[in-house]
Amino acid sequence: MTSPHFAPLPDLKGKRILLSNDDGISAPGFAVLEKIARALSDDVWIVAPVSEQSGAGHSLTLHHPLRPMKVGEKRYTVNGTPTDCVLVAINHLMRDHPPDLVLSGVNMGVNLGEDVHYSGTVAAAMEGALLGVRAIAFSQSFDDEENIPWDTAEKFGPEIVRKVCAAGWAQNVLINVNFPNCRAAAMKGVQLARQGKNKIGDDLVHRHDPRGRAYLWIASRRLGDASAPGTDLKAVADGYVSVTPLNVDLTHYESMHTLSQAFS
Numbered sequence: 001m002t003s004p005h006f007a008p009l010p011d012l013k014g015k016r017i018l019l020s021n022d023d024g025i026s027a028p029g030f031a032v033l034e035k036i037a038r039a040l041s042d043d044v045w046i047v048a049p050v051s052e053q054s055g056a057g058h059s060l061t062l063h064h065p066l067r068p069m070k071v072g073e074k075r076y077t078v079n080g081t082p083t084d085c086v087l088v089a090i091n092h093l094m095r096d097h098p099p100d101l102v103l104s105g106v107n108m109g110v111n112l113g114e115d116v117h118y119s120g121t122v123a124a125a126m127e128g129a130l131l132g133v134r135a136i137a138f139s140q141s142f143d144d145e146e147n148i149p150w151d152t153a154e155k156f157g158p159e160i161v162r163k164v165c166a167a168g169w170a171q172n173v174l175i176n177v178n179f180p181n182c183r184a185a186a187m188k189g190v191q192l193a194r195q196g197k198n199k200i201g202d203d204l205v206h207r208h209d210p211r212g213r214a215y216l217w218i219a220s221r222r223l224g225d226a227s228a229p230g231t232d233l234k235a236v237a238d239g240y241v242s243v244t245p246l247n248v249d250l251t252h253y254e255s256m257h258t259l260s261q262a263f264s
């Protein structure tokens with residue numbers, strides 16, 4: 001099956017880039033994303049959540065009003081989710097001149113394997129793809145919050161964007177990029193990788209609040225497999241940047257064929 005492709009974009013100079021994220025406009029990773037974008041073009045727009053939205057997935061705000069606030073030149077906050085931000089940016093704030101590219105991140109923490117289904121970072125890129133715009137999500141692996149190797153994303157981010165945009169890719173597909181937990185000098189290279197296994201939710205912490213009522217808190221541990229060859233998990237664990245094209249169309253075509261017998 002062939003689907004329409006984004007035209008290759010060999011030069012991003014003068015192209016319009018929209019930035020968003022899920023960690024909120026003040027997150028350290030967002031400043032890194034801005035550096036990546038400004039290394040590519042001067043026409044950078046920012047529309048990001050006012051507060052942290054990690055784990056928001058692709059949720060839309062339908063039950064309270066959205067109020068974009070201009071906080072600088074081409075710079076807005078929205079009191080909503082990453083999806084709200086990209087939707088409001090493309091269909092309202094930038095309506096007269098939509099972006100050529102949406103960049104999301106750089107998320108503080110990986111979005112590997114099944115993480116992509118819960119991730120607000122990936123959802124912002126997915127919303128861009130659904131609105132017909134090239135989109136790339138960036139996430140950073142780390143183990144020490146005080147010592148996150150953002151220099152890897154800052155150094156290699158622009159080149160990765162240039163390369164994928166020059167190659168072009170199918171519409172309704174977003175590019176998911178994860179940076180390994182190592183400094184730029186130790187980074188081993190870039191690998192195209194498929195989604196691996198990295199399921200969150202097995203680690204539920206049971207506690208009691210100060211008033212004695214029981215509560216649950218979903219902890220960060222994942223049931224993952226960093227040894228499976230060709231996966232995003234293995235690439236990042238081995239010190240490579242993983243690049244994974246993700247299809248917005250979740251249809252499983254092989255199963256369509258299998259099930260067609262049942263409904264013939």
Ligand code: MN
Pocket residue numbers: 022023053054055107108120121
């Ligand atoms: Mn986040």
